[in-house]
Amino acid sequence: MSVTASAVQETIPQARTARVVNDFAIQVATVNGSGSQTANLVLLRAIFQMGVPVSGKNMFPSNIAGLPTWYTIRASSKGYIGRKKEVDFLVAMNPETAREDVLTLPRGAAAVYDEPLKLKDLRSDVVFYPVPFDKLITPITHDAKLRRLVRNMIYDGVLAKLLSIDMAQMERALRKQLGKKEKAIALNLSALTAGYEYAEATLPKLDPFVIEPMNKTHGMILLEGNAAAAIGCMMAGVTFVSWYPITPSSSLCESLIDYLKKYRKDPETGKATYAVIQAEDEIAALGMVIGASWVGARAMTSTSGPGISLMAEFAGLGYYTEVPAVIFDIQRVGPSTGLPTRTAQQDILSAAVLSHGDTKHPLLLPSSVSECYSMAMDAFDLAERLQTPVFVMSDLDLGMNTWMSYPLEYPKKPIDRGKRLDEATLERIGEFARYRDVDGDGIPYRTVPGDGMPAYFARGSGHNETAQYSERADDYANNLDRLARKFETARTLVPKPEIDLVRGARIGVIAYGTTHWAIVESRDQLKAEHGLDLSYLRLRAFPFTPEVFDFIDRCDRVYLVEQNRDAQMLSLLQMECTPAQFAKLGSIRHYIGLPIDGRSVTTELLKHEEEERAR
Amino acid sequence: MSTDTTVQPPAPGKKLNRIGLEPLAYRGGKTTLCAGCGHNAITERIIESFFELGIDPTQVIKLSGIGCSSKAPAYFLSSAHGFNSVHGRMPSVATGAVVANRTMIAVGVSGDGDTGAIGIGQFVHLMRRNLPIVYIIEDNGCYGLTKGQFSPTADLGSTLKTGVVNDLPPIDACALAIELGASFVARSFSGDPKQLKAILKAAISHRGTAMIDVISPCVTFNDHEGSTKSYSYVKDHDEPLADVSFVPFFEQVTAEYDPGATIAVTLHNGSKIVLRKMAEDYQPTDKMSALRLLHETMSRGEYATGILYIEPDKQDFIDLLGITDEPLATLPEAKTRPGKAVLDEIMDTFQ
Structure with a gap:
């Protein structure tokens, strides 16, 4: 390596x-x-600490070691935290993908690369910064294993110099990341400094990208959706957790276990006020939740698509026995091998009607880490209030990636345990019938073993209102009609959508979950670049509340944007629309395994509008 | 179903148990199983056992999977909560229920198809966890409710009514349970009321998984010549390992036992099991001996019945979890929702 090697950028x-x-x-x-x-994460955190809005997205393989991984850090002064379609600054460390990584960069991008990869001749419209990582790491440690681990810290140093990231913030972020491991901190700091000094001495700044301090992250925190959901579950008073490991859901239960161990010991006895069981599969995981909930615990499980499929039979049993259950679905792509570590919103239809026979389940749709937290608590309250399984439909992007958020707020409402029969209620209603609609809302009163109230026998669909086995036509139909009534009650209790009606806007967009962040950006793009105003409704739950249909009525055309091939949420919505509403609905879908980005929405929406005009 | 559990003053001369309940308080709905079904006899023994032990039926939970056997919980202890779950999955529902309320006594009723086929995975893991539960397999070697197909406990060479021969070896639930870590494993016969009742009482008093495989002939589909689960076959091939007697903690041991010929096991609540040995090499506290005995008797086409294996002091799943004495299900909000200081402390870690 010599100084002249970097002269290529002059072109x-x-x-x-x-x-x-x-x-x-x-x-x-x-x-x-x-x-x-x-x-x-140190790079991400340092930028965040400089007050610049930032988001980090990890695209990783289903593998432990040796396959390509890409981590994208986006800085956005406007606060956009969805995925950005174009990469502006590449750090090419992987020989296997380096060539394609460089070839797919947009014009004017920059690339730091491991010098032996010899990438600089691939493009003349990209700024290249070769860095001899092996040479720089050699004096830092003799231990080959450590060299491999801290080698990456060198690019942090190089980037700090090239992008003007404050080295004091880099060091602070590093200390935050490594905690009290002083030896590791010292080693990483040497690598960080080596990178910085190398760039300072050897790499003249030739690209346009810089980080400058702002004040847009003040008071905010960085965390993953799964951690936020875990905190929400603990604050919801969860007492029973069973789970089966599956990416991208595992970190929810693993975080929860850590928090429960720390904060949920009985202060007097030191014993656990919770139980966590790693089940033999997802069937058993939901079976245990239903068993625990049947006797009155606040019980949950967390899984992803394959687990949802396995839970189907028990989800139906939960629906018909009317036992609460909270099920987190951290959605990912498809079955078996393939893209189990890529994000999607592909379980919407299957979760909404999971099981056989007539079943429908409430779904909560978090789009931010703070909603992962608040909807965890909502889910437990709704499950117990409605006596039914409730699904929280997160996804890999939200669950496993690092997001900015304001600190999570302490719950304002007490825990809702739903309609539990007590002496006073029994006196008032005269007689206990487990499945009788006493209050007209479809929700019956419930007793649990050991509560001193009358017992009942829980069983599947064939029962009368006193929970006795029955194959009578009227018993069956009455029960189904009451369950449908209960679902109407759910409609009044689930979180309402977030609506931004723009005066004069004729086009509306509906989205949910992480698609929200692409919509925020796309609306700004459409306004700035095409003068096009969009009204927006962000769904937060299924069943749909009346506001959703009112929104459709107020627009000429409505695009439902989602991250699956088959327009799954749109299908659910179409089932409940009037013909006039149905005719207004269009669909924009994104299903490439990567989080949806604003630019793709903008492009697609304009294409649809073009076609609309042509018609 | 409002069931009044308060004790009615008994009619003069009515037999009451030690908590003042009469046998009727332990009964359930009328059986809908076939007349002569072994399962009905097992139900009767369950009723007698709970009555004689003087256990409050409202402190019991009954669970089952799917099949003829799994209908049984509706026929006993009507004032206990019951859960007829899905096929082969009773173990998971029971696990959740028992962990969520550790004070309840759990009885799980399953069948040979429900346990040995569709439910073998959950069965295996329940045994492994040594969950405190009485797990009864009402074992007739066939699927009764779907009209007589072979189940995985059907013996090699046994035939269906139609003449079809079973060409796969059976799963021995007892050997499997011992191997996997169940701490009380027994086999009995629905046609031996005395032995079955003694085993049931011991199982109810045991802490940990008590697995009882009860050969329970299906009078409709599997009681013919050529079946190895028919009444006549089991009667002829029943090899009791010991004369089982159970002495509950609230009774005194009165009889004298010859220490050479008897094995006495004391359970955690002070109850005693007294086994007067019949088989010479019978050692129910020795895993290897129990497994050897099972294999040897099976190879002779015999059913070794009695308490096959017992480990009275093994740590159960509840202890292992280290959960509070107060049931998880009834913990108040003050104990389950941490205060604001905790959330603040967690938020600081993300600053």
Whole structure:
């Protein structure tokens, strides 16, 4: 390596022209198992600490070590935290993907790369910064294993210099990331400094990208949706958890276990006020939840698509025996092998009607880490209030990636245990019948073993209102009609949508979950670039509340944007629409395994509008 | 179903148990199983056992899967909560229920198809966890409710009514349970009321998984010549290992036992099981000996009945979990929702 090696950048025409401040995406391409996650999170956190809105998205393989991984850090002065389609600044560390990573960069991008990869001749419209990582790491440690792990910290140092990221913030972020491991901190700091000093001495700044301090992250925190959901479950007073490991759901239960161990010991006896069981499969996981909930515990499980499929029979049993259950579905792509570590919103239809026979389940649709938290509590309250399984439909992007958020707020409402029969109620209603609609809302009164109230025998669909086995036609039909009534009650209790009606806007967009972040950005793009105003409704639950239909009525056309192939939420919505509403609905879908981005929505929506005009 | 559990003053001369309840308080709905079904005899023994032990039926939970056997919980202890779950999955529902309320006594009723086929996975893991439950397999070697197909406990070479021969070896639920970690494993016969009742009482008093495989002939589909689960076959091939007697903690041991010929096991609540040995090499506290005995008797086409294996002091799943004495299900909000300081502390870690 010599100084002249970096002279190639002089061919770049736009270098040193318009500076791009706090608005670009950095992508780090590595091999998984190489310890790059620490380096990536330090970079993310340092930018965040400089007050610049930031988001981090990990695209990782279903593998422990040796396959390509890409981590994208997006800085956005406007606060966009969805995925950005274009990569502006590449760190190419993986020989296997480096060529394609460089070839797919947009014009004017920049790339730091491991010098032996010899990438600089691939493009003349990209700024290249070769860095001899192996040479730089050699003096730092003799231990080959440690070298491999801290090697990545060198690119943090290089980027700190090239992007003007405050080294004091880098160090602070590193200490935050590594905690009290002083030896590791010292080693990583040396690598960080080596990278910085190398860039300072050898790499003249030729790209336009810089980070400058702002004040847009003050008072905010960084966390993953699964951690937020775990905190929500603990604050919801969960007492029983059973689960089966599955990506991208495992970290929810693993975080929860950590929090419960720390904060849910009985202060007097030191014993656990909860039980967590790693089940033999997802069938058993939901079976245990139903058993625990039947006797009155607040019980939950967390899984992803394959687990949802396995839980189908028990979900129906929960529906018909009217036992509460909270089921987190951290959605991912498809069955078996394939893309189990990629994000999707593909379980909407199957979760909504999971099981055989007539079943429908409430779904909660968090789009942010704070909703992962608040909807965890909502889910427990709704499950007990409605005496039915409730699904929280998160996804890999929300669950496993790092998001900015305001600190989670302490719950204002007490825990709702629903309609439990007590002496006073028994006196008032005269007689206990487990499945009788006493109050007209479809929700019966419930007793649990050991509560001193009358017992009942829980069984599937064939029972009368006193829970006795019955195959009578009227008993069956009455029960189904009451369950349908109960679902109407659910409609009044689930979280209402968030609506932004723009005066004069004729087009509406409906989205949910993480698709929200792409919509926020796309609406701004459409307004700025095409003068097009969009009204927006963000769904927060199924069943749909009346506001959803009112929104459709107020628009000429409505696009439902979602991350699956078959327009699953749209299908659910169409089932309840009038013909006039139905005719207004269009669909924009995104299903490539990566989080949806604003630009794709904008492009698609304009294409649809073009077709609309042509018609 | 409003069931009044308060004790009615008994009619003069009515037999009452030690908590003042009469036998009727332990009965359930009328059986809908076939007349002569072994399962009905098992139901009767369950009723007698709970009555004689003087256990409050409202402190019992009854669970089952699907099949003829799994209908049984509706026929005993009507003032206990019951859960007829889905096929083969009673173990998971029971696990959740028992963990969520550790004070309840759990009785799970399953069948040979429900346990040995569709439910073998959940069965295996329940045994492994040593969950405190009485797990009864009402074992007739066939699927009664779907009209007589072979189940996985059907013996090699046994035939269906139609003449079809079973060409796969049986699963021995007892050997499996011992291997997997169940701490009380027994086999009995619905046609031996004395032995079955003694085993049931011991099982109810045991802490940990008490697995009882009860050969219970299906009079409709599996009681013919060529069946190895018919009344006549089981009567002829029943090899009791010991004369089982059960002495509850609230009674004194009165009889004298020859220490050479008897084995006495004391359970955690002070109750005693007294086994007067019939088989010479019978050692119910020795896992290897129990497994050897099972294999040897099976190879002779015999059913070794009695308490096959017992480990009275093994840690059960509840202890293992380290949960509070107060049931998880009834913990108040003050104990389950941490205060604001905890949330603040957690939020600080994300700053």
